[in-house]
Structures are given as structure tokens and as C-alpha cells.
Amino acid sequence: MRIELAAGDITAQHVDAIVNAANSSLLGGGGVDGAIHRKGGPEILAECRALRAGHHGKGLRTGQAVATTAGRLPARWVIHTVGPVYSPTLDRSAELRSCYTESLRVADELGAATVAFPLISAGIYRWPAEDAIRLALAALRTADTTVTTATLVLFETDRLALAERLLAE
Template identity: 55%
Template structure:
């Protein structure tokens, strides 16, 4: 799939953090950390979660199992984030976060914002300087792409973490347009 790279302004930065968006495949991004729109089990699934697990290989699943056994026995809570190695991905880490599911009544934008802020905090804690995000909750979890984009961009801009670059890597043109609009606001 051809990738379209865009930002609010070429080379736009906010407090030293460059924020861009483009259409592409998050599993091939050459960044320090990719964020996985995981389900609470951390065991893989569909969409971005399944694609990341398939591309990373079995070592990712094994590390997720260790996290479940050690700390998240009942699953990773919505809005929380945890880092694992990235297996066979070009990234160094995968940061797993569970987005809110509108179909289950999880409609609070603060829960969605927490996915982005906690992921950035975890990225900083492992030393990641560049992070790629998908449109968390904008797929099967039923959130409108425009709302996800506004929340994601606002949460990223409000973050005080020391990360050099945030890339929103989006699957389709409609979601890309939503993020482009949010970056221009």
C-alpha cells in the first residue's frame, strides 16, 4: 500500500515533539515503539492487534502471556498501557493499550485520551523517542473517526513526555482525513 505522509505543516513540532499522520501499515513503521490497539487479554485478535501479533511472531504472544501471569490476571484495563518487546517488527517495543468499546457503553472520551497519554508515558519510560499510533477504538470498538482524531491529537499535544516524534499511522483515507483535520485545528 502506498504511504502518504502529511503533517499539519511540514516539519511541524509542538514543544519539540513532531506530530504527523499518514496512511500505511503500522507493522512496517521504523520507529522505536508501535502502539497496539489491543484487547484486554493481550493475546491478539483482529484488526491492528492481529496484524501486529502476526508480524511480530510468537515471541510477542509469549511476552504478553508473561504480563498476564505476572500482573494483569484479569486483563489489561481500558486506558492502561504496557510495553513488550517487538519480536520481528522493525520497532524495538510494542506498547499495548486497550481502547474503550462504545458497544459496551464505554463512551467517556477521557478513557480514550488515557490510551494515548499512558502509551506515551510508557514509551518514555522505556526510552522510546519515536512512537507510531493507530486510530485506537475507531474500528470495531465503534468510535467515530473524527472524535478519535480530536481526542488523540489533543492528548498528544497536551502530553509533557520527552518523545521526539509521534506518527499516527492510519489504515484508510477516511481516518486519515479525520486526523489531518484534527492536526490543522
């Protein structure tokens, strides 16, 4: 799988699937989650509500992933995953890596060839950016997937520069 880096707004990515850094409720929130729900429109929320009414009645667990329509986004699907909240005393890195690998597993089930990821848990969940980028790249590099291209979309230009350096290592 080819790993690419991009600057900008994940909701503008023309890919098969966009990954949403969702909260466990699946019903929208702030940051990437809020942007995806706002720009994707009510179709995404309707499918998330259906997931909550079914198998995911208690919400989506950290590190797991599920898919919905992408609504009005320039993608076919949104893959929702719940990242862990950063803790300086607990090692939750396996859960963060799982967000990437589980999202790729769902992408494989959908037949998605191209997937765009945000930097999961590095916003309101306060995961340090450099470590979040390292974990994301490690998970993507070692994933067993049929996805051909994974793009890590970074909103901040300083994080893009950091990711470019880490990808080159």
C-alpha cells in the same frame, strides 16, 4: 513533541515503539492487534502470556498500557493499550485519551523517542472516526513526554484526509 500523520500499515513503521490497540486479554485478536501479533511473531505473544501470568493476570484495564518486545517488527517495542468501546450514552473520552497518554508514559520509561499510534477504538470498538481523531490529537498535543515524534498511522485514506484537516485546525 512533533505530531505526524501517515497512511498505511502500522506494522511497517520504523519507530522505537508501535502502539497496539489490544484487547484486555493481551493475547491477540483482530484488526491492528491481530496484525501486530501475526507480523511480530511468537515473541510478542510469549511476553504477553508472561504479563498475564504475573501482574496482569486478569488482563489489562481500559486506558492502561504495558510494553513487550516488538519481535519481528521494525521497532524495538510494542506498547499495548486497551481502548474503550464507544457508547453513545456514556462519556468514555477520558479513557480513550488515557490510552495515548499512558502509552507515552510507557514510551518515556523505555526511552523511546519515536512512537507510532493506530487510531485507537475506531475499528471494532466503533468510536466515530472524527471524534477519535480529535481526542487522539488533543491527548498528543497536551502530553508531558520526552517522546520527540508521535505518528498517527491511519489505514484508510479518507481518515488520513480528515486527520490532516483536524491537525491543521
